[in-house]
Amino acid sequence: MSWLDVLFLLGLAAAYLLYRADVARRAGRESSQAVYERQERSAMPAMIAGGRLILSETYHRTEVPRRFGARFDQVFMGTDGLLYPVDTKRRGRRAVYGYDQIELSVQAAVLRHGRVPGADAPVAPCGWIRLVCQGTVRYERVELLGDEELANLHARYFAVVRGQVKACGPSTPGACRKCPYLSRCETGQRIVASGQRRVA
Structure with a gap:
């Protein structure tokens, strides 16, 4: 066997070892993603844990009941066939605020009235705040406001901004x-x- 044949075989062996290392690296990454997915799903309410993700990190708008825009963190199709908006908040203490309810409610209005691809199912009467606090994840249920309540809040907001009401x-x-x-x-x-x- 000539030295060229030896070099060729060594090169072939090195290429094979690099290929195997790449396969192992990808398998490790995929398994860590699978572990993350499993951990995240175990923290979710059963209604959405058994459902499927419809939207993630997208922006959509509607003109009804008013001109609203919403950036969705996630929207799940629940096991009951309803759409559930989920919004992530990172906070130093475990708390859900009134503006969280308004934010999720606007997202629900956009899902109901906007042209949102894949969101052709009824919207649930509640959404979820995915609260990340001190390294732990907890899902907090939030009842959603209806179109009339959102329209009233919209009108009041602009009346306050214009100085018409205090x-x-x-x-x-x-x-x-x-x-x-x-x-x-x-x-x-x-x-x-x-x-x-x-x-x-």
Whole structure:
């Protein structure tokens, strides 16, 4: 056997070893993805854990009941044939807020009235907040607002922005501190000021 034949065989063996290493690496990655999927599904409510993912990380709009746009984290077709919006929140404490309900409700309105590919089933009366808190995942059920309630909130929001009505403010000053209209909202400024005094 010539030295060229030896080099050829060594090259062939090296290529085979690289191929096997690549196959093993991919198998390891796929198994870790499968483990993640299994862990995530075990944390989900049974209704969506046994269902299928319809939408993930997409944006859609509707004109009904008002002009709304929604960025969906995930939408599942539940085992009951209904669509469930799921929104992920990462927080330092385990809490679900009123604006979480509004956000999920807008997503539901877009699913009901918008042209959303694959979302041709009825929307459930509830959605889920996927709460990531201190490294653990928990799904919190949230009842969804209807079209009339969303239309009323929409009208009130713009009436507050235009100064036609006064804001009633949230129950805690945290939401006011993050509000982009705080500089021109007397109610919000009063709530933030009183909240700061309570903390001090």
